[in-house]
Amino acid sequence: MPIAATNDFVVKFANINGSGSASANELFARSILRMGVPVASRNIFPSNIQGLPTWYEVRVSGDGWLGRRGGVDLMVAMNPQTWDKDIGEIEPGGYLLYDSTKPLTTQKTREDITLLGVPLTTLSNSLEGTIPRERQLLRNVIYLGALSSLLGFETSVVEVLIKEQFPGKDKLIKLNMKAIELGHDYAEKNLKGLCKLKVVRSDKVGNRIFIGGNDAAGLGCVYGGATVCAWYPITPSTSLAEAFTAHCKAYRVDPQTKENKFAIVQAEDEIAAIGMVIGANWNGARAFTATSGPGISLMQEFFGLAYYAEIPAVVFDIQRGGPSTGMPTRTQQSDLLLAAYASHGDTKHVLIFPQDPKESFEFAAQAFDLAERLQTPVFVMMDLDIGMNDWLVDPLQWDDSRAYDRGKVMTAEELDAGKLFARYLDVDGDAIPYRTLPGTHPTKGTYFTRGSSHNAYAVYSESGKDYTDVMQRLLRKFETAKSLVPAPVIRAAKEETRWGVIYFGSTSVAMDEALDSLEKQGLHLDACRVRAFPFADAVTDFIAAHDQVFVVEQNRDAQLLKLIVNECAIDPARFISILHYDGAPVTARFIISAIAERMTVVRKEAAE
Amino acid sequence: MTYIAKPKFVHPGLKKNSVGFTHRDYEGRISTLCAGCGHDSISAALIETFFELDIQPHRVAKFSGIGCSSKTPDYFLGQSHGFNSVHGRMPSVLTGANLANRDLIYIGVSGDGDSASIGLGQFAHCVRRGLNMTYICENNGVYGLTKGQFSATADKGSRSKTAVNNDQPIDLVGMALLLGATYVGRSFSGDKKQLVPLLKGAILHKGMAVIDIVSPCVQFNNSPQSTKSYDFVREHNDAVNRIDFIVPRAEIKADYEPGTITEVRQHDGSILRLNKLDPAYDPHDRSKAMAYLQERHAAGEVVTGLLYIEENADDLHHHLNTAKTPLNQLNEKALCPGSAKLAALNDEYR
Numbered sequence: 001m002p003i004a005a006t007n008d009f010v011v012k013f014a015n016i017n018g019s020g021s022a023s024a025n026e027l028f029a030r031s032i033l034r035m036g037v038p039v040a041s042r043n044i045f046p047s048n049i050q051g052l053p054t055w056y057e058v059r060v061s062g063d064g065w066l067g068r069r070g071g072v073d074l075m076v077a078m079n080p081q082t083w084d085k086d087i088g089e090i091e092p093g094g095y096l097l098y099d100s101t102k103p104l105t106t107q108k109t110r111e112d113i114t115l116l117g118v119p120l121t122t123l124s125n126s127l128e129g130t131i132p133r134e135r136q137l138l139r140n141v142i143y144l145g146a147l148s149s150l151l152g153f154e155t156s157v158v159e160v161l162i163k164e165q166f167p168g169k170d171k172l173i174k175l176n177m178k179a180i181e182l183g184h185d186y187a188e189k190n191l192k193g194l195c196k197l198k199v200v201r202s203d204k205v206g207n208r209i210f211i212g213g214n215d216a217a218g219l220g221c222v223y224g225g226a227t228v229c230a231w232y233p234i235t236p237s238t239s240l241a242e243a244f245t246a247h248c249k250a251y252r253v254d255p256q257t258k259e260n261k262f263a264i265v266q267a268e269d270e271i272a273a274i275g276m277v278i279g280a281n282w283n284g285a286r287a288f289t290a291t292s293g294p295g296i297s298l299m300q301e302f303f304g305l306a307y308y309a310e311i312p313a314v315v316f317d318i319q320r321g322g323p324s325t326g327m328p329t330r331t332q333q334s335d336l337l338l339a340a341y342a343s344h345g346d347t348k349h350v351l352i353f354p355q356d357p358k359e360s361f362e363f364a365a366q367a368f369d370l371a372e373r374l375q376t377p378v379f380v381m382m383d384l385d386i387g388m389n390d391w392l393v394d395p396l397q398w399d400d401s402r403a404y405d406r407g408k409v410m411t412a413e414e415l416d417a418g419k420l421f422a423r424y425l426d427v428d429g430d431a432i433p434y435r436t437l438p439g440t441h442p443t444k445g446t447y448f449t450r451g452s453s454h455n456a457y458a459v460y461s462e463s464g465k466d467y468t469d470v471m472q473r474l475l476r477k478f479e480t481a482k483s484l485v486p487a488p489v490i491r492a493a494k495e496e497t498r499w500g501v502i503y504f505g506s507t508s509v510a511m512d513e514a515l516d517s518l519e520k521q522g523l524h525l526d527a528c529r530v531r532a533f534p535f536a537d538a539v540t541d542f543i544a545a546h547d548q549v550f551v552v553e554q555n556r557d558a559q560l561l562k563l564i565v566n567e568c569a570i571d572p573a574r575f576i577s578i579l580h581y582d583g584a585p586v587t588a589r590f591i592i593s594a595i596a597e598r599m600t601v602v603r604k605e606a607a608e
Numbered sequence: 609m610t611y612i613a614k615p616k617f618v619h620p621g622l623k624k625n626s627v628g629f630t631h632r633d634y635e636g637r638i639s640t641l642c643a644g645c646g647h648d649s650i651s652a653a654l655i656e657t658f659f660e661l662d663i664q665p666h667r668v669a670k671f672s673g674i675g676c677s678s679k680t681p682d683y684f685l686g687q688s689h690g691f692n693s694v695h696g697r698m699p700s701v702l703t704g705a706n707l708a709n710r711d712l713i714y715i716g717v718s719g720d721g722d723s724a725s726i727g728l729g730q731f732a733h734c735v736r737r738g739l740n741m742t743y744i745c746e747n748n749g750v751y752g753l754t755k756g757q758f759s760a761t762a763d764k765g766s767r768s769k770t771a772v773n774n775d776q777p778i779d780l781v782g783m784a785l786l787l788g789a790t791y792v793g794r795s796f797s798g799d800k801k802q803l804v805p806l807l808k809g810a811i812l813h814k815g816m817a818v819i820d821i822v823s824p825c826v827q828f829n830n831s832p833q834s835t836k837s838y839d840f841v842r843e844h845n846d847a848v849n850r851i852d853f854i855v856p857r858a859e860i861k862a863d864y865e866p867g868t869i870t871e872v873r874q875h876d877g878s879i880l881r882l883n884k885l886d887p888a889y890d891p892h893d894r895s896k897a898m899a900y901l902q903e904r905h906a907a908g909e910v911v912t913g914l915l916y917i918e919e920n921a922d923d924l925h926h927h928l929n930t931a932k933t934p935l936n937q938l939n940e941k942a943l944c945p946g947s948a949k950l951a952a953l954n955d956e957y958r
Contacts, residue, residue: 033958209957223950225943227935228707230700251945259931261938263707265924268733272700275693275730279704282691283669283712284936287704301694395954398947404940437936438669438689438705439712446666448682450692460682 002114003093004196007037007062009073011147011197014086015140016079018050024140025056026390027161028147032060033210033392034157036202040066040509042389042585047235047328053082064204066392067510070587074197076143084108095195097143097150116191118146123182127175138179145183150195155184209395213386214290216357216396217316218243220364221288222251225404226314228287229264230276232295235328236384237318240290241266270295274302274313281312282449284409284437286368288314293322293335296342303377304343305451307474310424310433312371312378312407315339316364319383321583330583331384333505334555339379340533340563346471350481351379351533355508356386358393363486372407374481375435383554385506385585408434415444423447423458424470431476478534485532488539491515493524499599500546502539504530504560506585507552513588514595523599525550533563540568548602550595552578554586614638626662634659636686640679646797646823646838647677647746651684653800654715657807658685668713669705673698673727676753677719677746677823696727699734699743703924706739709934710925713811714741721751724760724778731780735787735816740923742810743789743818745780746797748825749836756828767833779905781915784818785898790921791817792897794912796841797824805851805880806914814875815921822910835910846904848889848913852881872917882914891917 003009011028015021022043029041040059046052059069074095077086090096092112098104100117109115120142124135148155158180166172218240221229231241241264248262267273273289280287291299296317306313319335321327339351350370354360363380371378408428410421415436421444424433433456436445447458455466493499493515503511508529515527528542543549543564551561558577565572578594580586614637622630634655639648658668665687672678674695681690693701698716706714723731723745734743749762758766758773761780766773784792791813795803803821810817822841824830830837835844872880872891882891890896897916904911931938 207954207958209954211957219953223944225938225940227938227943228704230704251949252943254931257931258929260929261931261935261942263925263928263930263935265703265707265737265928267700268729271697272703272730272733275697275700276704276707278693279671279691279701279706280708280935281704282701283705283708285704285708287708302697305694396950398944398950400947402940436689437709439666439709442664442666443687446687446689448690448692451694452692 001093002095002196003073003091005073006198006200007060007202009060009197010069010071011058011060011074011076012072012086012089013056013076014079014082015054015056016081017046017048017052017054019078019140020137021054021056021078021140023165024144025058027158027165028144029058029390030161030210031148031153031157032058032199033205034161035153035199036205037062037199038064038066038204038392040068040392042068042385044584045329053079060199062202062204065509065513065588067513068585068587070589074195076147078140078143087113095197097146099139114194116146116150116194118143118183118186118191123186124179126182127178130175134175138175141176141179142183145180146187146191147183148180149184149187150191151197151199153199155180205392207395208392210390210392211357212239212388212390213354213357213360213382214240214318214388215243216361217290217364217380217382217387219247219396220361222247223361223398224286224365224368226286226288226368227262228276228280228285229262229289230267230273230280230287231289232267232270232273232291234270234292234295236320236388237290237292237295237316239388240316240318270298271302274299274315277313277315278302278306278311281371286314286372288316288367290316290318292318292320293338294325296335296338300343303349304345304347306377307343307347307349308345309449309451310375310435311449312375314367314371314378314380316380316382318387319381321581327583329384331506331585332554332581332583333381333383333507334557334559334581335381336555336559336563339381348478348534349377349379350374350485351381352486353381353504353531354386355505355529356393357391358396360386361396366486369405370481370484373405373432373484374477375407375432376477381505383506408432410434410436410440410445412441415441421445422456424454424473425456426473426476430480431473432480482534482536485534485536487536488531488542489529490538490542491527491529493526494519495524497524497526498547499525500528500542500549501525501552501595502528502530502542502549502560502564503552507554510586510588510591511552514591517588517592518595521596523596525595530560535564535568539564540570543568543570543574547574548576549574550576550578550598552586552591554580556581625659627664629659629665631655631659633687634665634685636681636683639683641676642827644826645676646748646821646825647680648683649797649800650744650746650803650821650823651680653803653807654684656800656804657811660804661808661811663713663811668715671698671702671705671714671716673718673722675719675722675751677717678722680746681717696722696725697730698722699727699730702741703734703737703739706741706924707930708936710740710930711934714739715744715811716741717744717746720745720747720749720759720761720780724780728760728778732783732787735784735789735818737924738788738790738816738922738927740814740925741816742807742813743816745818745820746823747780747820747836748823748829749834750825750829752825752828763835766835767831768828769831779901780818781820782898782901785894785901785916788816789818789916790815790918792916793818793914794820794822794910796822796845796910796912798838798842799845799912802847802850802912809851809874809880809914812874812876812878813917813921815918815923841910844909846909846911848884848886848911848915849891850883850885851914852883872919874919875921880914880917885913891915
C-alpha cells in the first residue's frame with residue numbers, strides 16, 4: 001500500500017555535489033514553510049567540492065517536530081552512484097522520483113514502492129536558449145515543479161520565492177519559472193493521483209524564521225559588540241566567520257566615514273587565531289574565533305594562558321565527528337572533555353550549550369558578557385547540525401535597554417581616586433580581580449601579564465603559597481561562574497516519576513518529540529536540559545531527585561555524563577547512557593526506542 | 609645582583625624629558641639575566657630610546673614570547689603594560705592587541721628560538737600583514753634557558769662546547785625583506801650608538817619594522833668558533849650606514865663629509881638622517897638589499913644598519929579600513945544595530 005500522509009512525511013534528495021541542487025532543494029523546504037507547514041531540513045554532504053554524493057533531507061511535520069525522524073517516504077534519486085543505497089532507504093510503500101529520460105534497465109528497483117518517473121533531462125534540453133551548465137541546474141528546478149504537482153503545493157508560492165531570490169533579474173526568474181511549469185505540467189499529465197503524500201496549507205509556522213546556527217551566531221557576535229574576529233577556515237565553522245563578516249558589512253560600516261567598526265583577520269592557523277583573540281581581549285576589545293575540534297586541539301596552550309593570566313576570550317566550537325580529521329562534514333557532540341579541561345596543568349573552562357540557532361544568537365552575545373565578567377575563555381559549544389542547517393525557530397530578539405557587561409575594568413578616574421589596583425587580588429569576595437587596559441593612566445595601574453607563576457600583584461613568583469593562592473582563587477572564580485551561566489531548563493513530566501533524562505544542545509529537538517511520544521506510551525520522565533558548564537546546583541538537585549537518570553548525547557564516550565560524574569561526585573550507577581554518534585543527528589525514534597526498552601524492562605521486573 | 613631590590617630613591621635633579629619623565633621612569637625591574645648578556649644592553653637601549661623620543665610610558669605596550677629575550681620586557685618600561693605570552697606566539701597576541709587599539713605603540717621582543725624556530729610561521733605572517741609595530745629579535749644563536757642548544761639562526765659550522773651546527777641558518781632580516789617589511793635593520797647589542805637611532809626610527813615608523821640584533825650569549829655562545837660572539841661581530845661588522853635621528857626643526861649637530869648624508873622623511877614628519885658608511889648602499893632598494901646581504905654573509909660578514917625603508921608605508925589598519933577611534937573604545941551605541949534592524953532582518957529569513 002502506498003503511504004498516505006498529509007503534512008507528515010520525509011523527502012530526501014540524493015544529488016551530486018557541485019550540481020547546483022542546494023538552492024533548488026532549499027527552495028523546496030521554503031515553499032512548504034510558506035504554506036504554513038513546519039519543516040526540518042538537513043544537509044548531509046561530503047568533504048569535497050564536486051562530484052561526490054550529497055543529500056538533503058526535509059522532514060515535513062505539521063505537528064512541528066524539528067528533529068530528524070529517520071526513514072524516507074519520498075526519495076528524489078538524482079545520483080547514479082548511490083542509487084542502490086538510496087532505493088534501499090525508502091520506507092515500504094514509499095515513492096521514488098527519478099529521471100526517466102532513459103528507461104530503467106539494469107538499475108535496482110523495488111516492488112513495494114511507487115515509481116515516479118519524470119524525464120528531467122529531456123525536459124531541461126527543451127528549454128531554449130540555455131547552455132549545458134544551466135540545463136544541469138534547471139533539472140533540479142524541474143523536479144521541484146514536479147513535486148509541487150505530486151505533493152500539491154502551490155507553484156505561486158515557489159514563484160514568490162524565486163522572485164525574492166533573484167530581485168530584478170527578470171530573465172532568470174522567467175527561466176526558472178518555465179522550468180517549474182515544465183515539471184509541474186508533466187506530473188499533472190502523467191503522474192496524476194500516484195502520490196498520496198500531500199502538503200495542505202496550515203498555520204503552524206507562525207512568525208518563525210528559518211535560519212542556520214552559524215549565521216545566527218555571527219549575528220549574535222555583531223549584537224554582542226564583538227569588534228575583532230580572528231579565524232582559520234575549517235568545516236563546519238567557516239560560515240560563522242563569513243556570516244559575521246557579512247553582518248558587519250551591513251551594520252558596522254560608519255555611514256559617514258565609510259570606516260569599519262570591526263577588524264576581521266583570516267589567520268595563518270588556529271594557534272594564531274586564538275593568539276589574536278587573546279591579545280585583542282587583553283586590550284579591551286571583544287574578540288572571538290570560530291573553529292571546530294581540530295582547531296580546539298591546536299589552541300590548547302593558549303587556553304591555559306588565558307585561563308591562568310585571566311584574559312577573556314570567546315571561542316565557538318562547531319563540533320564535527322572526531323577524532324583526528326574524523327568526519328568533517330558530519331555532526332557530533334564530542335569535544336566536551338577537550339574543551340572543559342583544555343590545556344596542560346589544572347584548568348577548567350566555561351562552556352555554554354545552545355540548543356538551536358536562536359540560542360546560538362543569544363548565547364553568542366552573552367558569551368562576551370561572561371568572558372569579560374569572568375576574565376576567562378568561554379566556549380560556545382555548537383555542532384554541525386545547528387551550525388550548518390537551517391532551523392525553524394522563533395524570531396531573534398534584542399532588548400535595546402541591554403548594556404554590555406564589560407566586567408571589572410578599572411578606569412583612570414578610579415585610579416586617580418586612590419582605588420587599590422592589584423591585578424590578581426580578590427577584593428570583592430567573588431574571586432574576580434580587577435584589570436586595567438593598556439594606556440589607561442600615565443603613572444598608575446600598569447601590570448605585567450604572564451603565563452608563568454605570579455602573585456596577587458602580577459609579579460613573577462616561584463613561591464608555593466603565591467601559586468596555590470592564585471590556583472585556589474581560580475577555583476572559587478569557577479564557583480562564581482555557576483550563577484552567571486545560562487541555567488538548566490527543567491521540565492516536569494505530567495505524572496510524578498523517579499526517572500529523569502539529561503540532554504543538551506542539538507539533541508533538544510529529537511528529545512522534545514521523544515518525550516511527547518514516550519508520554520503517550522505512559523512512560524513518564526522529568527527532563528533537564530543542561531545549558532552550561534560549570535553545572536548549576538539545579539543539575540545536581542535534579543539528579544538527586546531521581547533514581548535513574550538517562551543521559552542522551554551524541555558521542556561515543558558519554559562525555560557529558562563523565563563531566564557530571566567527575567564534577568558533581570555522583571555515583572555513576574545512577575545514570576544510563578544513551579549514545580548516538582554515527583555522524584547523523586540523533587532521531588526521536590532512536591531515543592524513544594532506547595528509553596522505552598529500558599523503562600519497560602524495569603517496569604516488568606517491578607511487576608514480577 | 610638580581611637579589612638586591614632597586615632603590616626607590618631618585619635624584620631630585622634628574623633630567624626630565626619634554627613629557628615630564630626621567631630616564632628612571634623608563635626602567636623596569638632588575639634583570640635576572642647573566643652578567644654581560646647582550647639582551648641587557650638592548651633593554652638599556654630601549655630605555656634610552658623611549659626617554660629621548662619623549663613618549664609617555666603608558667602609551668607603549670610591550671610583548672614577548674618565551675625565552676631569555678622574552679623575559680626582558682619586565683626589565684624596561686615598568687610603567688607600560690606588558691605581556692609575556694607563549695613560546696613563538698608573540699606576533700599573534702600583539703596583532704590582536706594592535707587591532708583592539710590602534711593608538712598605542714607596540715613593541716615585540718623575541719629571540720632567535722622564539723622567532724626562527726617555533727615561531728617562524730607567526731613571524732612570517734605578521735610581517736606579511738604589515739602590522740604597525742617594532743619587532744625586535746635578540747639573536748644569539750642558542751637556547752639559553754635550556755642550556756645552550758643551537759637555534760635556527762646559528763650559522764652552519766658554528767661550534768658550541770659539545771656540538772657543531774650543520775644546518776643552514778635562517779636569516780630573519782632576509783625573510784623580513786622577502787615578506788614585505790617596510791623598515792628593516794640589523795644591529796649589534798654592543799653598538800648602542802648604532803642601535804638607539806635605529807630603534808627610534810623603527811618606533812616612529814608607521815608600519816612593520818623588524819630589527820635583528822645580534823646579542824651574544826656570554827654563557828653558551830661567546831666562544832671563538834661562534835659567529836654570534838662579541839669578538840666575531842666586532843671584527844666582521846659591515847655597517848652600511850648609521851642613523852642620526854633628528855626630529856623636525858632640530859639643529860644639525862654634526863658635520864658630515866659631503867655626499868655621505870641622505871635624509872629620509874617618515875610619515876609622521878620625523879627625519880632620519882643617514883650617515884652612509886658605504887656610499888654605494890641604497891636602503892630604498894629591496895631586492896638589492898637582499899642580494900647584498902647574501903653576498904656579505906657568504907663572505908663571513910654581518911651587515912648592519914638600516915637595510916631597507918619604505919617611507920610611505922601603510923599598515924594592517926589601513927588595509928582593513930578600521931575606524932580611527934580604537935575598537936576598544938566603541939560602546940553599545942556604536943556597535944549594536946538594535947531591535948528595529950533585527951526585526952527587519954527576521955523578515956529575510958521567512
